[in-house]
Amino acid sequence: GAVVSQHPSWVICKSGTSVKIECRSLDFQATTMFWYRQFPKQSLMLMATSNEGSKATYEQGVEKDKFLINHASLTLSTLTVTSAHPEDSSFYICSAEGNRGPLHFGNGTRLTVT
């Protein structure tokens, strides 16, 4: 079945550094991918919609200059958390949908900023 690979699965970084998270669709092409964020014991909230070949669409309250999204190919979207701070520590998860079938999620990335 459709598989979405997300890397890394966890990362610890120092405050002020940037972190890049990759989301790949392994056996299908995804023109659209979604990035969600989940704080501890909370639900998943949509951060942005990543469209191949065009600018991402960000949800209200999500800083586009802080969370850079690049969707340069039909199988890869990246989320870069720039100048990360402890409050950015969260679980980030991507999803993608092919031509058929339900949305598939990556396994998520647990980011800890110290």
Place this chain on the structure above:
Amino acid sequence: AQKVTQAQTEISVVEKEDVTLDCVYETRDTTYYLFWYKQPPSGELVFLIRRNSFDEQNEISGRYSWNFQKSTSSFNFTITASQVVDSAVYFCALSGNSGNTPLVFGKGTRLSVIA
């Protein structure tokens, strides 16, 4: 606007009991999709089911069953003869009628199955 309500924050049952997780949704779309996902402690989301708004047939998959009631905007999930491995957070979610629309998640229900 779309909204999903999972009123049960936490449920605890003893192994082999049946348990039903409630989900109520709001949408103005006439065509939409409903989902259930399981999130174990490791964090990944495990897809359980997708149902479109025109298919009100109840579905059974092993110990899992789903009851879709359009009249009450509910999409409840029942686990029969629960097992310890069923312990997880379960999310109900809703998406719009066109392809490539994101999911709106409920707040999740944390299920603990005690041996």
